[in-house]
Amino acid sequence: MLFITNKYLKPGMILAKDVVLSSDSNFSALLLSEGQVLNNAYIRKIIHHSIDGAYIKSEAFEDINVESYIDDMIKTESLTQIKDVYYEFKMSSGKIKASAIKQISSVVDDLITELLRKDDLTYNVIDFKNFDIYTYQHCLNVALLSISTGISLGMGDHELHELGMAGLLHDIGKMLIPVEILNKPGKLTEEEYEIMKTHPVNALKQLRNLVSTNVLRGIESHHEKLDGTGYPYGRKSDNIHYYGKILAVCDIYDALTSDRPYRRSAYPNEVIEYLMGCVDTHLDYDILSHFMKVIVAYPIGTFVKLSSGQLAVVVKNYPENIMRPLVRIVNSDGTVGDDIDLFHDIGYMNLTIVDMGYDYDPTSLTGALKSAYETRIVS
Numbered sequence: 001m002l003f004i005t006n007k008y009l010k011p012g013m014i015l016a017k018d019v020v021l022s023s024d025s026n027f028s029a030l031l032l033s034e035g036q037v038l039n040n041a042y043i044r045k046i047i048h049h050s051i052d053g054a055y056i057k058s059e060a061f062e063d064i065n066v067e068s069y070i071d072d073m074i075k076t077e078s079l080t081q082i083k084d085v086y087y088e089f090k091m092s093s094g095k096i097k098a099s100a101i102k103q104i105s106s107v108v109d110d111l112i113t114e115l116l117r118k119d120d121l122t123y124n125v126i127d128f129k130n131f132d133i134y135t136y137q138h139c140l141n142v143a144l145l146s147i148s149t150g151i152s153l154g155m156g157d158h159e160l161h162e163l164g165m166a167g168l169l170h171d172i173g174k175m176l177i178p179v180e181i182l183n184k185p186g187k188l189t190e191e192e193y194e195i196m197k198t199h200p201v202n203a204l205k206q207l208r209n210l211v212s213t214n215v216l217r218g219i220e221s222h223h224e225k226l227d228g229t230g231y232p233y234g235r236k237s238d239n240i241h242y243y244g245k246i247l248a249v250c251d252i253y254d255a256l257t258s259d260r261p262y263r264r265s266a267y268p269n270e271v272i273e274y275l276m277g278c279v280d281t282h283l284d285y286d287i288l289s290h291f292m293k294v295i296v297a298y299p300i301g302t303f304v305k306l307s308s309g310q311l312a313v314v315v316k317n318y319p320e321n322i323m324r325p326l327v328r329i330v331n332s333d334g335t336v337g338d339d340i341d342l343f344h345d346i347g348y349m350n351l352t353i354v355d356m357g358y359d360y361d362p363t364s365l366t367g368a369l370k371s372a373y374e375t376r377i378v379s
């Protein structure tokens, strides 16, 4: 399959994955099913719902199989539980019940079970977030990425559970921040920023008797920086809780790869470069290097430009080096060429990826999209 942005979706293309719509009232409404042949009305539907693109079937790339990071049912159930707890916290002006924490704890158990049974922890899928439910999706993603990083770091079950709890609850304090500040499209004033900076600590009092001290320390320190310029306390490296250091990496990554009211999302490779630039001043190097075994710079099924000027599609990622995947060349005449292993093949070490974009026009890919276009002709 190939990922095609909505701008280049064409009638006749066949969906390789369900197109799911997330909204505040329904986290997984099925918009279009896998196998559906696109027509103009369906494409308009995708665009209307601001979905950036879709995975499309392709004979030349049928060996690329993009799987959801966790089971869709578990994801929907997790989002529902997170929303319940966050919403209750907001409506009660900051009260939290033991039953809510039990709910969150069982979500964490499910996530850990799900992640431990995966053969491959790499986060290869393009996961579009919905503005309305950003906070819940963000907390779920931070928990997932933190647990996966924890697994890579060799953490045991108890630590993974604590880390997952801190991940799911890390931004619950935001529910007490006025929406006008939270979703402000422009830069916050100094006064607004001071209010924003209370979110890592303003839920701690309520959580104190319900979660372990490690979970509390993780939550309160997810915006601290190694050089002491973070908040709320301005603590320096050794005084920042280990869970907080892991959450910080996952929090920044997920936030920057998401559209926000004040900016568009960045591509994963750009965010990875940014994170690497934050090592030592802000982020812990060892944690970041394990995190970089989980996420990928170039998700499989997406287009990249090589330094040779050639267009290629990412086929496989290597956790040992997420910047140099295996790619398949797309020739200028639209046919599909050889696979090039940018990590293992010494003959190609001088080739680099110079540009990534989901946004390449695939219409010249006559060979690659053969099956889709044949269907269009038949139908």
Ligand SMILES: [Fe+2]
Pocket: 170, 171, 199, 222, 223, 251
């Ligand atoms: Fe936060």
